[in-house]
Amino acid sequence: MIKKITIKDIAKAANVSITTVSFVLNDKGKEKGISKEVIKKVFKVSEEMKFKPNMMASSLRTGKTRSIGLIVEDISNQFFSDLAKVIEREAIDLNYRVFYCSTGGNNERAIELVNSLLQANVDGFIITPTEGMKATIDRLLELQCPVVLVDRYFEGQEVSHVVLDNFEGGETAARYFLKKGFKKIAFVTNSSQLIQMNFRKQGYSKALKDVGLYDDSRILELEYDITEEERIEKISDFLILNPKIDAILFGANYLLLAGLQSLRRLGHSIPADKAVISFDDHDSFRLHSPSITVLSQPIELIGKKTVRLLMKQMTDGSNYEIIKEKKKGSLTIRESV
Known part of the structure; x- marks a missing residue:
């Protein structure tokens, strides 16, 4: 046994206390x-002893649970829920199940989720990391x-990732505003140092x-963990202070959802008073x-590629190749510009 x-x-093996470990x-x-x-030293010893917390008896025998841990920022956000559907569908086709988790952008919560999934002995992780998760x-x-x-990564860290070309996306959206004749273009984003928001x-x-x-006075950076009402109020205040703004690019769909309510409160019509574009549908x-x-x-492409890369890692073991991919987005033209 x-x-x-x-x-x-x-x-005992590392000659330190249990608390330290x-x-x-x-x-x-x-x-x-x-x-x-x-x-x-502790990490080295734990790796040599093939330690995983509270491993389940069945996985001890087989080494596999045919499960994937999927950790995203917010599963209720449509971008992440749509991505999760693609990942789950691809995983099911390969006879894997998926455990969903949301961090809410909280670093401590993210660490707890990783530990919980390690205890469940998942075979691999797909992660949208929080700011302090490196x-x-x-x-x-x-x-x-x-x-x-997926969606974001840490510069300099050698780990496979699949992300949007966020720089190109931000440039494309802004150039579309310019092409349509707008000149006083604002950008509403969050104040985190997450790489995808910075590139946008x-x-x-x-x-x-x-x-x-x-x-730069036309850039509004909002704290991630404020309430919806606080977002609406801060966007409203920003627009009152900058009345000449004629177009607004929102860095995420939840920011635009708040922005629409701000515009309504201020009596602005779209696109006559303010044109708008959002990242993520x-x-x-x-x-x-x-x-x-x-x-x-x-x-669809991001989800499929992410699962494919994870499965290749599982198959190739320590010989796997690190792959870093950027996928181009597309501007879906509707009526708000």
Whole structure:
């Protein structure tokens, strides 16, 4: 019978306390003042002992649970729910089940979810990482867990990912406004350092700088974790302070949903008073009157490619090739510009 490895075994082999092992494996080593050398040693020993927390007996025998852990920002957001449907469909076709989880953009929640899925002994991870999740992704790589990032990634980290070409998307949307004659173009985004949002802003900025129309006072950055009502109020205040704005690019669909309510409160009509474009589609955007122009992501392609890359990692083991892919979005023209 295969002996179940515990953190007590790890502690003994690494010659440290059980508490130290617990802190390190829960990504709290640095926070608790544990030295880099000890953290590295604990990870090395746990990897050598093939440790995974609370592994299920069935997976100990087979090493496989035919399951995938899917961690996204918010499964209720239509972009992520549509992406999850594609991933689940592809996984089911390959006889895998998918565990869905949402981080809500919370780093601690994200770490807890990774630990829970490790306990469930999932065979691989597909992750939309939070801003502070780099160390946790590093940990999965240390444990040689198959992992593919989707929608965003960390610069300099060697891990496979599939994302939208966000810079090109921001530039395309802004240039469409310019082509239609708009000159005072605003950008509403969030204040995080997430790479996809930064690239969207950079693409927007380049398009306007190229024609001498860039003005950083027309960029509104909102905290991610504020309420919907707070978003509406802040967008309303921004538009009151900048009455000459004639077009607005929203960096995500949930931002436009708040923006539409702000515009309504202020009595602005679309597109006569303000033209709008949003990143990522939403069912309500097609139904809205006027319907909303969007920079759509190729969700089908992204979902399929993500599953394909994960399965290849599972098959190739430690010999897998790191693949980093950008997919081009498309401007879906409707009535809001």
